[in-house]
Amino acid sequence: MAAIASGLQVMAEIIALFVIGTGLLQNGIYLIQLGLAAAALIQTPPTASGGLLWRRYADAAPPIALLAPAYNEALTIAESVRSLLSLHYPSFEVIVINDGSRDGTLQVLIDTFELRPIQRHHEQAIAHAPIRGVYGAAHQPRLIVVDKENGGKADALNAGINVSRAPIFCSMDADSLLEPDALLRAVKPFVEDPERTVAVGGTVRIANGCTISHGRVLEVRPPRNLLALLQTVEYLRAFLMARLAWSRINALTIISGAFGLFRRARVIEAGGYTHGTVGEDMELVVKLHRLMRDKRLPYRIAFVPEPVCWTEAPEDLRVLGRQRARWHRGALETFERHRDVLLKPRYGRVAVVGFGYILLVDVLGPIVELLGYVLIPLFWLAGVLSTAYLLAFLAVSFTFGVVISVGALALEESELRRFPRARDLVLLTGVAVLENFGYRQLNNFWRLRGVWQYLNRSQSWGTMTRKGFGGTAAAPQSGGRP
Known part of the structure; x- marks a missing residue:
């Protein structure tokens, strides 16, 4: 009996050491990310808005095609397109891809913008579902609408890439809002380093609670809904800290599908967006890394924190849970497809830092946290594990989490200052502490659900009900992945 008790104690201590050690490694990486992000912001502070930004980059800015896939967006599509057409950028076109909508999305576009069928030659560089028609308007030459059979977001983006002609395209969600100077800010790496830059990501923020009119965020306010508030802090930490840090060392493995700029020729060379995955945004970035590394060409995949895309966060637990499970499933699918990258010297920091991080946080993370x-x-x-182990686990799980969340919020306020009111910052600081006690654990449950769906090879996107920036609509889950 004593031998059994002793063996159980040894097993408990081994499991505890594994869990605590993994947690320390994860939190150590988060602290490194925080330091790298702070260094990047201090070294390259945001450029002021207005005339200075335009004078500095407008003359050299390449043409951009904004690709906005739309599926059942009839209630919000007209306002979204008007917002896109009013962006401040010298040369761009808006290509809306109607991906077989069933709710009259195409007819709303035709009626609102007086569209007519047009002939537009386009190459078939990437495979996608058949295009049924292309529409344009004489009084709005920047707008092109592509009507195609349903094939999913990746398929719609591939159709948009084929139809586009600009050297750079911007992938986004049709129901997201871009700040007026977002393109001009995001294109900076393409202007400053045109030979090497192949992709650039921008920040996605939560629009819930903000004052919005005619497709513009007039006043930044934190959400009134607790679930959206928790996501606000989560997005700040993910974009400002993690993405900026990995961008600094060229190990960034994801650019949000809600807002990212890509060099069209390189994306076509990489085969475009991959069908049959729910993580098409992450998958494309990894494919670009592989392409450039395999060709032994110098390249840069960057993240710029100033350009902002606003998206609506779910305010319902069931909807948010489906979204997070899908995101995690997408990360696991990408890791599986490109698992041979892990630790392979030819892929450099992407193999060690990028894929090592995915292995630690996405593959092992949910299981270790559950343990x-x-x-x-x-x-x-049961008395087989001393209090010291329990306290160490609690410190790793909660204390580190609070420090990192509050640190990311402090970094945002010191450098970007998106929340002008002091009471908003106090509220967000409280939420940054609160999220570690319940929300983080709930998120881990959703990630475990994503693991289960991945093992069962589910390809469902689910349905996400949005209030909309001016109504209520049901749409496929999208949003900027944090």
Whole structure:
């Protein structure tokens, strides 16, 4: 009996050490990310809005095609397109891809913008579902609408790439809002380093609670809904800290599908967006890394924190849970497709830092957290694990989380200052602490659901009900992945 108790104690200590050690490694990486992000912001502070930004970049800015896939967006599509057409950028076109909508999205566009069928030659560089028609308007030459059979977001983006003619395209969601100077800010790496830059990501922020009129965010306010508030802090940490940090060392493995700029020729060379995955945004970035590394060409995949895309966050637990499970499933699918990149010297920092991070956080993370939350308290209650192990686990799980969340918020306020009111910052600081006690654990449950769906090869996107920036609409889940 004593031998069994001793063996159980040894097993409990091994599991506890594994969980605590993995947690320390994750939090150590987060602290490094915070430091790298701070250094990047201090070294390259945001350019002021207005005439200075235009004078500095407008003359050299390349033409851009904005690709906006739309599926059942009839209630919001007209306002979204008007917002896109009013962006401040010297040369751009808006290509809306109607991906077989069933709710009259195409007819709303035709009626609103007085569209007519047009002949537009386009190459078939990337495979996609058949195009049924292309529409344009004489009084709005910047707008092109592509009507195609349903094939999913990746398929719609591939059709948009084929139809576009600009050297740079911007991938986004039709129901997101771009700040007026977002393109001019995001294109900076393409202007400053045109030979090497192949992709650039921008920040996605939560629009819930903000004052919005005619497709513009007039006043930035934190959401009134607690779930959206928690996501606001989560997005700040993910974009400002993680993406900016990995961009600094050229190990960025994801650019949000809600807002990203890509060099069209390189994307076509890489085969475009991959069908049969729900993580098409991450998959494309990894394919670009592989393409450039395999060709042994110098390149840069960057993240710029100033350009902002506003998206609506789910305010319902079921909807948010489906979204997060899908995101995690997409990360696992990408890791599986490109698992041979992991630790392979020819892929440099992407193989070690980028894929090592995915392995630690996305592949192992949910399982390790589950072991910690369930087994360590049980072992302690059973008396086979000392209090020191329990306290160490709690410190790793909660104390580090609070420090990192508050640190990311402090970094945002010190450098970007998106929240002008002091009481908003106090509220967000409280939320940054609160999210570690319940929301983070709930998120891990959703990630575990994503693992289960991945193992069962599910390809469902689910339906996400949005209030909309001016109504209520049901649409496929999208939004900027944090």
